[in-house]
Amino acid sequence: DAGVTQSPTHLIKTRGQQVTLRCSPKSGHDTVSWYQQALGQGPQFIFQYYEEEERQRGNFPDRFSGHQFPNYSSELNVNALLLGDSALYLCASMKYSEAFFGQGTRLTVV
């Protein structure tokens, strides 16, 4: 059983560009959350998707948007990239209580 998979693993973008990150949840999991982890910090909640709808959102600007597909996979889109958006972006999937994380996408904005 594959766990949570994220793509790409690493990404370098220029300030002002747009980026799309992808996540495939663990088999049977219907809820996907996205987190941003800055270097040396704990993950910060961006938003959560369930039944293809955004259910809850953390303190992130509208430049951060997402989508969940009928197969439960998800995308995170970030527009107008800033240098401060450089971080590890983590996807977590869950069915009931336990959240399982992917290996993350390391985004570097230059």
Add this chain to the structure above:
Amino acid sequence: QQQVKQSPQSLIVQKGGISIINCAYENTAFDYFPWYQQFPGKGPALLIAIRPDVSEKKEGRFTISFNKSAKQFSLHIMDSQPGDSATYFCAARVDSGSARQLTFGSGTQLTVLP
């Protein structure tokens, strides 16, 4: 308040010793408290979790102690091994409804010396 405060920021122990990491929270609505282990370049991995109806949970060398009245919980790693060297995060969540976000502590970098 949604914050979870974690200490210490870093911890160095000898092989075979006990590692203790502490967390405190303010939101009394939190009812699920997991600990995650993260190695460099990897995502966090669930280590052990507890709910506030018990004061202690043990799984192998890992134990969570929970003090509901003090709003504190801690992770104890017995017989610490060099392979335990990683960053540990406590977290908390309101475990009800359709949205169940995790609020993380700031992390503790554990180094176990051989």
